[in-house]
Ligand SMILES: Nc1ncnc2c1ncn2[C@@H]1O[C@H](COP(=O)(O)OP(=O)(O)OP(=O)(O)O)[C@@H](O)[C@H]1O
């Protein structure tokens with residue numbers, strides 16, 4: 161039950177995108193997120209959707225697996241949609257009691273909702289096609305220039321690695337304890353908020369104890385292997401940029417150019433004239 | 442028939458790239474009052490199977506009938522099922538959470554909605570039954586007990602619910618010999634006093650052979666053998682090919698047989714082994730005399 165959360169999971173595979181250097185993928189994700197806020201109109205979404213479709217198609221991550229990741233934030237999306245729909249002023253379309261839906265509101269709601277969905281799909285693709293270890297290695301490498309200014313990039317990356325590594329373990333632990341308490345008649349699903357909060361105690365107490373035990377064991381195991389943090393540590397698999405990473409960089413630049421062009425409104429002008437040409441012919 | 446399992450299938454993480462079939466076409470029956478052992482090497486699906494029996498896991502297909510009622514159909518109330526079928530998990534000591542031993546053991550009975558007096562009686566009885574002194578330990582924190590004591594308290598927490606069917610997943614894993622013997626003794630008492638049906642998962646073949654009257658053998662999610670201990674362990678080569686061992690006496694006899702000593706296949710315990718060796722010695726003496 162609780163293990164069905166796919167947000168932040170890795171989907172094993174061996175596609176071109178899986179094999180890209182993590183740094184390239186992280187930079188790509190940043191550019192992608194920024195690009196979502198540069199979208200002006202319909203054509204911008206076309207660019208983004210085509211790009212996403214290509215990535216998903218080539219990396220062979222099943223679409224329903226990605227959509228499952230949206231489930232936990234479904235409420236937030238609906239909320240954004242509704243708020244935008246009712247709260248934007250403009251030409252009224254429908255009036256229900258004291259609520260009015262405006263044309264602009266509908267447009268806004270649609271754009272904001274889509275933007276949120278695209279944001280989450282895009283960033284979950286990063287974790288879906290990148291091994292957690294490579295992801296944190298990539299972050300460490302990207303942050304390492306900031307070491308000069310006192311940023312402990314190795315420690316940060318190590319903390320992230322450990323956190324990522326133990327998410328499944330903790331979920332497993334939660335699942336186990338939940339089942340054990342359910343076997344003793346615990347009920348996590350019914351009752352009002354107070355009752356439900358109280359019913360979590362038999363779950364949370366053992367979970368915290370487990371978490372501390374796991375942390376202690378890990379610290380001990382790391383110390384036993386003489387781990388001493390940042391400096392002078394080398395990697396077993398060094399990160400090296402390859403030809404495909406260069407290709408990817410070019411593709412990112414192409415994408416960014418397209419987005420900037422449409423942000424200036426040039427693309428829609430261009431498309432309009434193409435359509436007019438076709439209609440004229 | 443108290444428990445009837447028909448064509449049970451279960452798949453973990455269905456639809457994910459790493460989905461794994463953990464139970465495949467499992468069918469068996471258990472009568473009231475039976476003492477059943479479940480064996481199989483690690484990852485063979487034992488824990489998965491027993492979690493189906495009280496509705497904690499839902500099968501992909503197949504049926505589980507408890508006294509003729511299908512618990513896989515959505516209509517039965519899970520609380521009724523869990524009242525009747527007690528499940529002690531692998532390493533149950535990690536589920537303790539209350540301030541005192543008394544409160545922790547009372548958690549299950551309280552969820553059953555019993556009266557306070559009834560709860561107190563049951564808690565006391567359960568703690569004494571697992572071989573601990575209630576007056577000494579009842580008001581202490583469960584977290585300051587030793588590992589073996591914690592295990593006993595956790596088991597008491599399920600026993601206090603007085604289920605008709607008690608399922609235990611490796612209840613003796615990692616215990617010292619004394620606790621080991623105590624806990625098995627306690628399970629035997631529960632079995633004989635209330636005619637409680639017992640299902641026990643264990644890697645200790647000696648215990649399984651000695652205690653149970655029926656054994657289910659699992660291998661990669663399939664039920665490959667059902668039978669009495671004698672029937673199961675007489676297939677020594679097959680059992681060993683599944684990565685399982687034999688009870689100590691059966692193991693000794695099997696090794697002797699491999700060396701060419703003509704001993705019987707049906708030896709399960711030390712008494713039978715002793716008799717068999719006497720028989721053999723007499724035979725040899727007879728030959729020498731003749
Ligand atoms: N929650 C889960 N999610 C995914 N796979 C699981 C899960 N629990 C168990 N499995 C897999 O199902 C199979 C059966 O596991 P199960 O825990 O039933 O084995 P077991 O016979 O109890 O083993 P052990 O003797 O080690 O306790 C294993 O291959 C295991 O990897």
Ligand SMILES: [Mg+2]
Nearest residue numbers: 487488531610
């Ligand atoms: Mg198990």
